[in-house]
Amino acid sequence: MNAHFNPEMVAIILASAVATYVTRIGGYVLIRKMKNIPPRMEAALNAVPAAVLTTLVAPAFFAGGIEVKIALAVSLLAGMRLSTIPMLLAGWAVAVAIRHFGG
């Protein structure tokens, strides 16, 4: 355990940081260059958050064990009525309970 830096690692980190920042500012720069946004592009942009966030959930559901599948299903139902924290607690409790008592 130490705090020194390997030059190759630092180069990889900083290149990745620049690449990441380009993705974070890139969409803004591109959209400012366009005067009018066509309706289909507007619809596409409107779909972005749900589309991207879904890709972070679906593989976890399909690749996860039965307890992850049930926890996500319970969370989905809870999320229709409850806010984020109770939803997190409900899903987490279900996964832990199944692992503890079911496994």
Place this chain on the structure above:
Amino acid sequence: MSRSEFSEGITRSIPIVVSASPFAVLFGAIAIANGQTIGEVALTSGTIFAGASQLVGIELFGHHVPAWLIVLSIFAVNFRHVLYSAALAPFVEHFSASQKAATFFLLTDPQFAETLKRAETGTKVTFAWYMGLGLPIFVAWVLLSVVGAYFGRLMGDPARFGFDVLLPIYFLALVLGFRRRSNFLPVVVVSALASAIAHKTVGSPWHVSIGALAGVLAAALMPPAKAEEAKSASGAAAEDSQ
């Protein structure tokens, strides 16, 4: 800076910090195991600040993959941010240039979702509120990565405490936040199927970009009448936020 706006942002950041914490600790622990030093862990979390891509990057580094391929994979995982910053453009137009530079540096998945949610309920997104939301997430992310680097191996497998399910549930909560949008169901179904298939066939991290692209294309190909609806809806939200 408005103090109340700033603290309102901090309040919104709490569930995000809670659900992201185990992943910061996990990243620190894996990074040390894969050959990073404590200083490099802090540098990674403080300059890249994108959890999923950091885990992908350190995983590849552990497998001695060429440097350019590590950088490219991190870029691919983070490509979704292009869409985020495009979607946020109308709501941060009143920020100064340096405020925008800081704003986009802090643009993570939950930061984007919370900001868009606020803008679409007609509340103006102020720089103070945005920083109140983003800075605690950033500070916690960097500090807990370092904590993970020191102590992470003591914790062992995050699945032991069920922490591994927190992140997908949190992302699911964010998805549900958009359920009243036009095209919500077709977009979610297409993205879910495409990302699950891509995850199985092409593999991680490409499933994120492929799945998102499929959902976005589905929305663009829907009948234009719906697109008009979406346009007037987001136009109204944009006007409300002025």
